[in-house]
Amino acid sequence: MPHPASADLSGLLHALVAAGIEFILVGGAAAVVHGAPITTQDVDIVPRSTPENLDKLSQVLGELDTVVRELSNRRLRPAREHLNVRGQLLLSTSLGPLDCLMTLHDGRGYEELLGHTIQIEDASLKLAVLDLETLILVKTAAGRAKDRIAVPILLALFKNRGA
Amino acid sequence: MQPSGQRPNNPSVLEFVRSRDPLLLEAADDVDPTLLAWSLRRSVLERLNDASKLTLQLTELRRATSSQR
Numbered sequence: 001m002p003h004p005a006s007a008d009l010s011g012l013l014h015a016l017v018a019a020g021i022e023f024i025l026v027g028g029a030a031a032v033v034h035g036a037p038i039t040t041q042d043v044d045i046v047p048r049s050t051p052e053n054l055d056k057l058s059q060v061l062g063e064l065d066t067v068v069r070e071l072s073n074r075r076l077r078p079a080r081e082h083l084n085v086r087g088q089l090l091l092s093t094s095l096g097p098l099d100c101l102m103t104l105h106d107g108r109g110y111e112e113l114l115g116h117t118i119q120i121e122d123a124s125l126k127l128a129v130l131d132l133e134t135l136i137l138v139k140t141a142a143g144r145a146k147d148r149i150a151v152p153i154l155l156a157l158f159k160n161r162g163a
Numbered sequence: 164m165q166p167s168g169q170r171p172n173n174p175s176v177l178e179f180v181r182s183r184d185p186l187l188l189e190a191a192d193d194v195d196p197t198l199l200a201w202s203l204r205r206s207v208l209e210r211l212n213d214a215s216k217l218t219l220q221l222t223e224l225r226r227a228t229s230s231q232r
Contacts, residue, residue, distance in 0.1 A: 004219075005222050006215065006218040006219050006222050007215065007218075008215055009211040009212070009214055009215045010208055010211040010212055010215065013211070028214075029211070029214070032210050032211055032213075032214040033207050033210060033211065035199070035202045035203045035205075035210065036202070037198050037199070037201070037202040037213075038214065039214055039217045039218040039221060040214060040218060041218055041222070120207055122206075122207070122208070124208075125207070125208065133176045136176055136180065137176060137179055140179060140180050140183050140184070140187065141183070143183070148184075148187065151180065151187050151190075151191075152187055152188075152190035152191040152193070152194055153191075153194055153199075155177075155180065155187065155188060155190075155191035155194075156191045156192075156194035156196075156199055157199060157203075158176065158177075159191065160196070160199055160203075
């Protein structure tokens with residue numbers, strides 16, 4: 001069965017959290033969590049790069065029938081060692097697209113970003129989410145078209161919060 | 164379910180955006196405050212589900228539109 005083109009955001013996040021994976025939610029889904037009324041097709045995470053955490057992540061990726069997202073659609077399955085890279089792994093899962101960013105475009109990984117997160121908690125979900133200020137800085141610096149659409153909305157939230 | 168541990172606004176964020184593209188700051192002033200207020204009243208889980216459903220609808224609409232061409 002083909003994977004969905006857009007992510008089940010809460011489904012994917014619940015699957016990662018239930019497996020005990022340590023990660024920081026970044027990108028469009030983080031913007032949504034902050035209250036931005038936008039759409040996003042994927043979940044972007046920065047996982048903690050300890051061997052134990054990457055083992056758990058690799059296990060969940062297997063359970064979600066994960067393959068590498070690529071134009072030729074060869075259905076390459078990400079191996080455990082692929083998670084050791086410092087770059088970005090763009091994946092397709094049974095719950096939609098998942099991007100594992102071992103580092104952001106500016107080179108920062110989990111440990112460097114952890115001080116720039118907020119905690120979201122409820123009975124079923126406990127998330128570390130990139131804070132609004134850092135999300136605005138990262139998206140502004142990235143400057144892609146989709147970032148330029150989201151940044152004004154994030155700025156409006158930022159100003160609203162300070163009001 | 165609401166974010167915790169938020170810090171006061173940091174003016175350097177606005178300065179950084181202004182240095183990159185002042186139009187982004189102008190566009191922020193045009194964001195509908197009613198829409199923002201509505202979104203902020205939703206729980207985080209509702210926001211995630213809203214975004215997923217809307218993205219799915221847009222994806223299907225795009226697919227249907229392209230198949231008609």
